[in-house]
Amino acid sequence: MKILVVGSGGREHALCWAIRRSSACSALFCAPGNAGIAAVAACVPVDSLDVPGILAFCREEGIDFVVVGPEAPLVAGLVDRLEEAGIPAMGPSAAAARLEGSKGFMKDFCARHGIPTARYARFTDAAAAKAYVEEAGAPIVVKADGLAAGKGVVLCANVADAIAAIDMIMTDRAFGAAGGEVVIEEFLTGEEASFFALIDGITAVPLGAAQDHKAVGEGDTGPNTGGMGAYSPAPVVTPEIAETVMKTIVRPTVEGMAAEGHPFKGVLFAGLMIGPEGAKLLEFNVRFGDPECQVLMARLKSDIVPLLRAVPAGELDKVAVEWFDAAALVVVMAARGYPGTVVKDTEIRNLAAADAVPEAVVFHAGTRAEGGRVLAVGGRVLGVTARGRDVGEAQTRAYQAVDLIDWPEGFCRRDIGWRAVKA
């Protein structure tokens, strides 16, 4: 089978790394890929949002199966266009991707189907939104409705912050069209976890849980990022909680989407807040998490290709998922300045030594190759991943690999996994 992975981040490197091991894969391509992905797949210079370009490449190359990594092409309808062209693809239709693409849609969907989530209200008018927060009080959460690269959520400790957030999103349009509407939510407390399931429209197969560290600073302080590191399994997601999440969140979503005429096919990523009242849904994503995918792929023992292929085929009832008896942890190395403005094109050295640490693998996110050198070109640049008997051993190995990387312009958090290691 000739397979194309769409995307260029650490998640896509991990997917390519797992797919490459499959005997079902005869050739692997990635559009557009990065310097690390180039070692396991042929990189194609087509942007992940260039739908006609991707279709043309699939036809020219005779691609049999497409795996879409990021949310933006899913929300833009890439999978619909591929299916119309007769090319099976892993990921939801645009209609089903609204679970991530519109927070208002997702909240109304949860309300219709009794899925536990924070209380909320939707507004297209800034003055009405402000009046609501004056009335509701703080702490309170203000969210841009549409996709905002993980930055459209503002946790507000007081009413003045909430009013400023409404202005930033709706009046100043800091996230463009994504801020045409806001969702204002009750502030939930507890411990967060990321829960994954593969869904073929009817059957949902749990894919495990991970915990990521969203804040840029040690001790989970400072501004939120796309994720500075993750580990799996997540001790907070006990077998009982996993069963409850499948029963109260995942299955009602599968049934509700099918009943509403938009069956969900793809990876459903439930962002959970596990608090005194059990697990509540913070958000849905319609794809693997980044960097959660890196640790899931490190732990996955099953051949990934039949699993992913069963999604568009509607055959998930026939698959079983096997895991290595190991934990995995990823430390993200980012360019200095991240999540703000970063310096680009700095050189990263000694990556081979880091890759040679037992049970470690360095996934690339924002890198490009130039004349045999690897240059950093993004905010999050590397995902240094390792397996171990437990999270503590995986953590030790991951930092051993991090310490071998020679990149003065990069930084990482030194405390990834602290909750699980302390426990």
Ligand code: AMP
């Ligand atoms: P989201 O993109 O919706 O997952 O939000 C990003 C982050 O904001 C989450 O990972 C949480 O840390 C936080 N967050 C989102 N919604 C809430 C909420 N209702 N209460 C507390 N924290 C939240």
Ligand code: GLY
């Ligand atoms: N790591 C969180 C996300 O992928 O959205």
